[in-house]
Amino acid sequence: MNQSLEQNDAIWIAASKDMLINHFGEVSFAFHRISGDTHMLNFLSRSILDRLIDTPTPAHEIVDKTPEHVGLTWNDCPLPVVLKTFKELSDTGLIKEIPDAINTRTRVRA
Amino acid sequence: MPDYYPLSEISDRHIIDSLTADRLSMHLGPFVIGLQARYNQHSIKTHILPHLRRCYKTVNFSTQAGVLTDSQVSLRAPNILRQFIRPQIIPDPGFEFPALPLPLHMAPLALEMGLNLTIALQMFRFLIIHGGVVAGDDGGIIISAESGGGKSSLTAALMQQGYRLLSDEFTIIDPETCELVAYPRPVSLKNESIDAVKSFAGEHTISPVLTNTPKGSIAYRYARPSDIDQHQIRAKPKLIIFPTFKSKALPKAKLVESADAIVRLIPSSTNYQALGEAGYKVMMHLGTHIKAYEITYGSTEASLQLIHDILAGQIE
Structure with a gap:
């Protein structure tokens, strides 16, 4: 995460093979096989994780659409909170950047 | 498979000898726990044996050498002095643990604490x-x-x-x-x-x-x-x-x-x-x-x- 996520072209994906996830209402638990740690996820973390489970996605796209995805406005779900949540998921290893992946959609748009 | 018997069928003498010779093993539930006591026969008979007799009389124990155990719990004095003068006891589950020395008459508590420690910290099948x-x-x-x-x-x-x-x-x-x-x-x-x-x-x-x-x-x-x-x-x-x-x-x-x-x-x-x-x-x-x-x-x-x-x- 060398540049700010909201402008980051890098493609991210959930570490699906390395984790187990269980949902209990608004709370989810994720077990990360590599670290052996169990994480408790709130709806925001889960929203980011869910969108990265099957679909590699640019970081900025995930960040941009997070409030909409959880049914909140930017006022209720401010950017620093989204960025912090994204970083926490990255730090735990539950999501990871795909090295050298090319985000063709973003480049074409640019 | 070792031969084991309810404790009530084993004589005082045999239990005490087995405790001091590291041959007493308790077979209860999924665990086999070896028990040892580093005290003289009188101390064991006065302070440890009555608790075993009261609380574990129908539990199976073996008294042979070489029984494969899940863990060992040793009851011993914290140092040589406290074996003889105002004797004390600590449970030793075989790893470093900051156990508070207890007066010897609290041997039942030391034994139960030792068993708890070994189950809590040394059993990984469950x-x-x-x-x-x-x-x-x-x-x-x-x-x-x-x-x-x-x-x-x-x-x-x-x-x-x-x-x-x-x-x-x-x-x-x-x-x-x-x-x-x-x-x-x-x-x-x-x-x-x-x-x-x-x-x-x-x-x-x-x-x-x-x-x-x-x-x-x-x-x-x-x-x-x-x-x-x-x-x-x-x-x-x-x-x-x-x-x-x-x-x-x-x-x-x-x-x-x-x-x-x-x-x-x-x-x-x-x-x-x-x-x-x-x-x-x-x-x-x-x-x-x-x-x-x-x-x-x-x-x-x-x-x-x-x-x-x-x-x-x-x-x-």
């Missing part, structure tokens, strides 16, 4: 959660509380209602099957709970009281022969109870959300982290399939009524 377990015909009740929360009193009260004792101190769960594994050692009672349990279970079911221990007064409610006879019979978990005893509290029961129950159970486990994925799967199984309730009560009768009502589906 998920271990701090909590009592009793079982009826239709499944087991896990009773999870912090020390002083009323776990043991409630366990003893449910025994009195006809429930089988699986364990007072530890909920032991097989990660392969998510079944509750029995390990029926005596129920540890503290302070006011001693008289409370005596009042409904009878004086003959309780060991002599150890006073002025680091935890106050302590006595043990014996596991019954029927509990020990069924020590190889497992139970499916049916209910999780988080009890809180508060003097004069009005009885109250509240359904605990699954996620909340999991968040309470994980820190109560002594080996969750070590078991990794297996432990996680057990916790998720409990959260998914087993209802959990928090109960607050001011008397034994109230706690039993609440559990009865929960099992009868009268509390949602």
